[in-house]
Each structure stands twice: as C-alpha cells, then as structure tokens.
Amino acid sequence: MEKKKQIIILGAGPAGLALALKLLRRNEPEWEIILIEQKSYVGGIAASFEKxxxxxxxxxxxxxxxxxxxxLNDLKELLGDDLLNRPRNGRIRLLGRFLKFPLNPVDLILHTPPAFVLSFLTDMLAKPFQKKHRPQRSFxxxxxxxxGKTICSAFYFPYARKLWGINPEDISVIQAQKRVSANSVFKIIKKVFSVLPGIKRENTGRFFYPQKGYGQISRVLANEVEKLGGKILLSSSAEEIIIKGNRPSVLKLRKxxxxxxxxxxxxxxxxFSTIPISVLARLIKPLPSQDITDACKKLKYRSMILHYLLFxxxxxxxxxxxxxxxxxIIISRISEPKNYSxxxxxxxxTGICLEIPCNLGDDIWNMTDASLTQKSLEDLKKIGLPANFPLKTSFTKRLPFVYPIYxxxxxxxxxxxxxxINRFxxxxxxxxxGLFAHDNTHHTMEMAYRASDCLESNLNWKTTMWKNYRREFETHVVED
Ligand SMILES: Cc1cc2nc3c(=O)[nH]c(=O)nc-3n(C[C@H](O)[C@H](O)[C@H](O)COP(=O)(O)OP(=O)(O)OC[C@H]3O[C@@H](n4cnc5c(N)ncnc54)[C@H](O)[C@@H]3O)c2cc1C
Incomplete structure (x- = not known):
C-alpha cells in the first residue's frame, strides 16, 4: 500500500485543532493528519484544567x-447543551471606583466621578479646535x-503600560487600530448605548461559554479530530525542521x-505551524541568516503569571x-470561573484567577508562589475586593508567550x-x-478554516488566495 501524505500541524491550540478538523472533514483518502503538541493537554492558552x-x-x-x-454552528453541534449563552457581568476600575463593564449609560451617569465627567466633556468641547497628530506615530x-487626555490618562495609558510593559508613546499606532475596539469617542458612545432596550441586538452584552470551562471547546475539537482518524501527539515538542529542496521534509521531535x-x-x-513564528524560524535547519535570527530575538511577546486563589x-x-x-496594582484582570458557567x-x-502581565525572567516572573499570594491579597484589599475569605489553597501557572508586543x-x-517563512x-x-496577532479564538479558528480552503488535494498551496485571506485577517479587531 502506498504511504499516505503526512500533513503535520504544530500546536494543538484552537487554531491547530480547527485546522486538523477542517482538513479531516474533507475526507481526502491520501492524507494523514498529525498534530504535534508540546504540552500534555490540548487547547494552548485557551485550555482549561480542573482543581x-x-x-x-x-x-x-x-x-x-x-x-x-x-x-459557531460547528461549535454548537460539538458542544450541544454544554455551550451556554450567558450575560456579561463585569466591572472596570475608573479613578478608584468600579463601573459596570460593558459600560452602560445609567451606571456611567450615576457612578462616574463628577470631576472626571467634567474633564472628559471639556476634552470633547475642545476637540474640534485641537491640533491632531498627523501622521499619527504611536498608540x-x-x-x-x-x-482625549482624560480617558487616556485614567484608563487606556496605564492599562497599556501594564499589559504590554512599554510606554504608550513607544507602542505602534497599529495597536490602537487593532486592540482597542472603542478607539474614538463615537465608538465608545455607540458601545455604551448599544446596551439599551430597542437598540440592543440579540447578543449584545452576552457571550458563549462551555459548561466545563473554555478549554472544553478545544477538547471537543480534539475528540472529533481523533474520531475522524487524526493523530494528536502530546508532550511532543518540535525541535528541528529539516529542509530538503526548499520543503520541510523531516521533523525532529522531543518527547x-x-x-x-x-x-x-x-x-x-x-x-502548518501555529507556534510562535519567531520560534518556528529558529527550528529550521539549515539555520536562517543572521538578520532573520536577529529579527526573531527582537520580536517580543509579553508573558503572564496566572495566580489562582481558592476560597x-x-x-x-x-x-x-x-x-x-x-x-x-500588578493584576490586570480578575475572573471567577464559577460565575462564567x-x-x-x-x-x-470558589476560585479566582488573577492575570499578572510581566516579562519572562523579570522580578514579577521570578516571584515565589507564597509572595504572589501575599501581594495579590494586599492588592485585592487595596481595590476594595474581598481578601478575608478562608484561603484553601493558591497556585500559579506561568505563560511565556501571551501578548505580541507591537x-x-x-x-x-x-x-x-x-x-x-514564505520562501519555503x-x-x-x-x-x-503564528501571525503575531492579538486575535481571539474565533479569529484564529477562522484562519484555520481558510487555510484548509487553500490546500489542494495534491498539496499545492493556493498562494494568492491565502494572501487575500491574510489581508482579511488584518481587519480583525480584538474583543475583550
Ligand atoms: C489572558 C488571555 C485572555 C484571553 N481571552 C480571550 C477571550 O475571552 N476570548 C477569545 O476568543 N480569546 C481570548 N484570548 C485569546 C485566545 O486564547 C487565543 O486566541 C487562542 O488561544 C489562540 O489559539 P492558537 O491556537 O492560535 O494559539 P495557542 O493557543 O497559543 O496554541 C499554540 C500551541 O502551540 C504549542 N506549541 C508551542 N511551541 C511548540 C513546539 N515547539 N512544538 C509543539 N507545540 C508547540 C503550544 O503549547 C500551544 O498549545 C485570550 C488570551 C489570553 C492570553
């Protein structure tokens, strides 16, 4: 029997899994689909675990x-009743007070500090007379x-410094276009009023969430991949990609x-690779030239500590x-998974997850679990959140690649x-x-679905089609 063509996918996060599923559903008799994942579980940064x-x-x-x-239809089919449709119920800190998030007009009127409202309105009145930055050079x-200045200094600039670890003046203007969905007053007003009855669309202020944690999305995708004959090799890290005649030909794996x-x-x-592009380039043998390896070192990802407290x-x-x-405050966001489902x-x-952005190897990254717990409890107290429930346990997960730094x-x-990479x-x-984008899960799954469209049965790649899709991906705006 003739050997099947091996299509290898690096990374079993949502993108790798969605791609494997889409390729398998094409039912190509000559293909074998193999996913390689360095962790012992699927889902990448969108995984879940039980404790x-x-x-x-x-x-x-x-x-x-x-x-x-x-x-969404594919996920509804795979998750069935486990995919819940839930109302959002968050809060955001503004000048020492909590406001409902997503923002709503009544809460804004009742709870925004009056000095802030006055200053914001002054910014707006002065706006038509102010000189704009042309060209805009930064975030x-x-x-x-x-x-305007008021909302930037009260919210966007400190948050940006915390998330990406650099000053707003040093962040590319592209970040403002991609990451901030409400980057103009008009868009903020539209968002605030979009929650009102009559204007509100069916799913405004709502989200989907699987009953057994977000990672259930990846787990059902993985089950379906295996059901259709795909292989998932866990705890297997790609170490080297050996090129022959301008094509990847052999992969060295470390298990x-x-x-x-x-x-x-x-x-x-x-x-196909969904691992960080700067890691991928350095796996290729023979090694790339010095300018490429330098570029790989300069392309930076922000890391994150996730500190969990069980009360x-x-x-x-x-x-x-x-x-x-x-x-x-070192924490950028606090979530309570029990409330999501x-x-x-x-x-x-119950448990809470504290997101603490940092850089690989910096003082925060190197904090011990005990000092993280102590610092977290102090910070919770400072912002008026409970810190005195009996603490059953606390633990930490460290993610080296979280936010691409623009x-x-x-x-x-x-x-x-x-x-x-495109030369091969x-x-x-x-x-x-893989595309150094701030994208959400649905965006990365979209990339995967479109990648499947671009691969012909004989493994020819539709380069122009993919280029056009890549342009569409650039219009993705991140949702928080
Ligand atoms: C704090 C946070 C909150 C987020 N919130 C949301 C949200 O509310 N909604 C939303 O839609 N999205 C959210 N996202 C984004 C979402 O997590 C990502 O879009 C999604 O996980 C990206 O999937 P991916 O498969 O492209 O990448 P990843 O999930 O990063 O998967 C890449 C995989 O490659 C593996 N890998 C790396 N190197 C190797 C190697 N050498 N060999 C083999 N395998 C390797 C990794 O282990 C990983 O499993 C959030 C992200 C973060 C960080």
Missing part, C-alpha cells in the same frame, strides 16, 4: 458573539486624538516521558470579571521573518502566535 471540582481557564476567556455563523497619538527524554523523526509532506465560600463576588488598569458546584468553594519596529521584524514551499504559519 478540587472547579474548572479554571488560563485567564478570563469567553467565546464572543462576533464568531462567524460557520464556526498614544491615536488615542489622544480619538479619545518527554516522566523521567526520560526521547527523540523521534517524522516525515512531513506539508507543514472557602460559595461565591467570591457576583461579577464574572474585574478589569484593573491602575499601574500600582453559573455553576453552584462545589458548595463552599513596539514601533515590530512590523519590520515580523515582515522579515514572515518573508523568510509546503510551510505555512498561522494562528495567534
């Missing part, structure tokens, strides 16, 4: 109603022009088994998430690496890390 009967995510995750009908220029490490080689006829109480607060922009189980126990030079570095035949990089 003491509670489901936890890697930070606050929701499936947004902006998900395309094609993807700071774009937001100052769109929103960790409790106390020993083994290396395997696997043939490859087509290679002996039924519910920590009634809110699903709290967004904390202040830069004297409206679960009452287990009784007298500094002023990121696009130059990215283009260099992207051009290098049979090698395609996609997904959040």
């Amino acid at each position: 003491d009967g509670l489901f936890f995510d890697f930070g606050s995750h929701r499936l947004h109603p902006a998900t395309s009908a094609e993807i 700071a220029d774009a937001l100052m022009d769109g929103l 960790e088994n409790n106390d020993f490490v083994e290396f395997n080689h696997i043939d490859c006829d087509f290679l 002996e109480t039924d519910q920590y607060t009634p809110y699903d998430a709290h967004y904390i922009p202040e830069d004297n 409206a679960s009452k189980e287990p009784a007298n126990l 500094d002023q030079k990121f696009d130059e570095q990215f283009e260099l690496i992207d051009d290098y 035949t049979g090698l395609v990089s996609l997904g959040r890390q």
Whole structure:
C-alpha cells in the first residue's frame, strides 16, 4: 500500500485543532493528519484544567458573539447543551471606583466621578479646535486624538503600560487600530448605548461559554479530530525542521516521558505551524541568516503569571470579571470561573484567577508562589475586593508567550521573518502566535478554516488566495 501524505500541524491550540478538523472533514483518502503538541493537554492558552471540582481557564476567556455563523454552528453541534449563552457581568476600575463593564449609560451617569465627567466633556468641547497628530506615530497619538487626555490618562495609558510593559508613546499606532475596539469617542458612545432596550441586538452584552470551562471547546475539537482518524501527539515538542529542496521534509521531535527524554523523526509532506513564528524560524535547519535570527530575538511577546486563589465560600463576588488598569496594582484582570458557567458546584468553594502581565525572567516572573499570594491579597484589599475569605489553597501557572508586543519596529521584524517563512514551499504559519496577532479564538479558528480552503488535494498551496485571506485577517479587531 502506498504511504499516505503526512500533513503535520504544530500546536494543538484552537487554531491547530480547527485546522486538523477542517482538513479531516474533507475526507481526502491520501492524507494523514498529525498534530504535534508540546504540552500534555490540548487547547494552548485557551485550555482549561480542573482543581478540587472547579474548572479554571488560563485567564478570563469567553467565546464572543462576533464568531462567524460557520464556526459557531460547528461549535454548537460539538458542544450541544454544554455551550451556554450567558450575560456579561463585569466591572472596570475608573479613578478608584468600579463601573459596570460593558459600560452602560445609567451606571456611567450615576457612578462616574463628577470631576472626571467634567474633564472628559471639556476634552470633547475642545476637540474640534485641537491640533491632531498627523501622521499619527504611536498608540498614544491615536488615542489622544480619538479619545482625549482624560480617558487616556485614567484608563487606556496605564492599562497599556501594564499589559504590554512599554510606554504608550513607544507602542505602534497599529495597536490602537487593532486592540482597542472603542478607539474614538463615537465608538465608545455607540458601545455604551448599544446596551439599551430597542437598540440592543440579540447578543449584545452576552457571550458563549462551555459548561466545563473554555478549554472544553478545544477538547471537543480534539475528540472529533481523533474520531475522524487524526493523530494528536502530546508532550511532543518540535525541535528541528529539516529542509530538503526548499520543503520541510523531516521533523525532529522531543518527547518527554516522566523521567526520560526521547527523540523521534517524522516525515512531513506539508507543514502548518501555529507556534510562535519567531520560534518556528529558529527550528529550521539549515539555520536562517543572521538578520532573520536577529529579527526573531527582537520580536517580543509579553508573558503572564496566572495566580489562582481558592476560597472557602460559595461565591467570591457576583461579577464574572474585574478589569484593573491602575499601574500600582500588578493584576490586570480578575475572573471567577464559577460565575462564567453559573455553576453552584462545589458548595463552599470558589476560585479566582488573577492575570499578572510581566516579562519572562523579570522580578514579577521570578516571584515565589507564597509572595504572589501575599501581594495579590494586599492588592485585592487595596481595590476594595474581598481578601478575608478562608484561603484553601493558591497556585500559579506561568505563560511565556501571551501578548505580541507591537513596539514601533515590530512590523519590520515580523515582515522579515514572515518573508523568510514564505520562501519555503509546503510551510505555512498561522494562528495567534503564528501571525503575531492579538486575535481571539474565533479569529484564529477562522484562519484555520481558510487555510484548509487553500490546500489542494495534491498539496499545492493556493498562494494568492491565502494572501487575500491574510489581508482579511488584518481587519480583525480584538474583543475583550
Ligand atoms: C489572558 C488571555 C485572555 C484571553 N481571552 C480571550 C477571550 O475571552 N476570548 C477569545 O476568543 N480569546 C481570548 N484570548 C485569546 C485566545 O486564547 C487565543 O486566541 C487562542 O488561544 C489562540 O489559539 P492558537 O491556537 O492560535 O494559539 P495557542 O493557543 O497559543 O496554541 C499554540 C500551541 O502551540 C504549542 N506549541 C508551542 N511551541 C511548540 C513546539 N515547539 N512544538 C509543539 N507545540 C508547540 C503550544 O503549547 C500551544 O498549545 C485570550 C488570551 C489570553 C492570553
């Protein structure tokens, strides 16, 4: 029997899994689909895990109603009644007070500090007479022009510093266009009023969430992949990609088994990668030229510590998430997974996940679990959240690659690496890390679905079609 063509996908996060599923559903008799995942679980940063009967995510995750009908229908079919449609119930800190998030007009009028409202209105009245930044050179220029000084200094600038670890003036203007869905006063007003009856659309202020944690999305995708004959190799890290005649031909894998490490080689006829593009380029043998390896080092990702606190109480607060922009608090967001799924189980126990952005190896990254717990409890107290429920346990997860950092030079570095990858035949990089995009799960799944459209049965790649899709991906705006 003739050997099947091996299509290898690096990474079993939502993008890798969705791609495997889409390819398998084409039922091509000559193809074998193999996913390679370095972790012992699927889902990447969108995975979940269980602890003491509670489901936890890697930070606050929701499936947004902006998900395309094609993807949402597939997920509804796979998750059935486990895919809940839930109302959002978050809060955001503004000048030392909590406001409802998503923002709503009544709460804004009742709870925004009057001095802030006055200052914001003054900014708006002065706006037509103010000189705009032309061209806009940074995130700071774009937001100052769109929103004015008051809201930038009270919210956007400290939050940006905390999330990405650099000053708003050093962040590319592209970040303001992509990451901030309300980057002008008009868009903010539209968002605020979109929650009012009569204007409100069916899914405004709502989100989808699987009963057993966000990672259930990836788990059902993985089950379906295996049901259709796809293979998922867990705890297997891609170590080297050997190129022959301009195509990836053999992959060297490192597999960790409790106390020993083994290396395997696997043939490859087509290679998709959803791992960080700067890691991918450095796996290629022969090694890329110095300018490419330099660009890989300069393309930076922000890391994150997720610190989990389990309290002996039924519910920590009634809110699903709290967004904390202040830069004297290390936490950027707090989420309580029990409230995402409206679960009452287990009784007298709940957990919160604190998102703490940092850089790999910096002082925060190196904090011990005990000092993280102490600092977290102090910070919770400072912002008026409960810190005195009996603490059952606390633990930490550390994610090295979380937010792509769009500094002023990121696009130059990215283009260099992207051009290098595109020189190979049979090698395609996609997904959040693969295209260095801030994208949501539904965006990365969209990339995966479209990538499947571009692969012909004989493994020819439709380059022009993919280029056009890539342009569409650039219009994705991140939802929080
Ligand atoms: C804190 C936070 C909150 C978020 N909230 C939301 C939200 O509310 N809604 C939403 O839609 N999205 C949200 N996102 C984004 C969402 O998590 C991502 O869009 C999604 O996980 C991206 O999927 P992916 O498959 O492209 O990448 P990833 O999930 O990063 O998957 C890449 C996979 O590659 C694997 N890998 C890396 N290197 C190797 C190697 N050498 N060999 C083999 N495997 C490797 C990794 O282990 C990982 O499993 C959030 C992200 C963060 C960080």
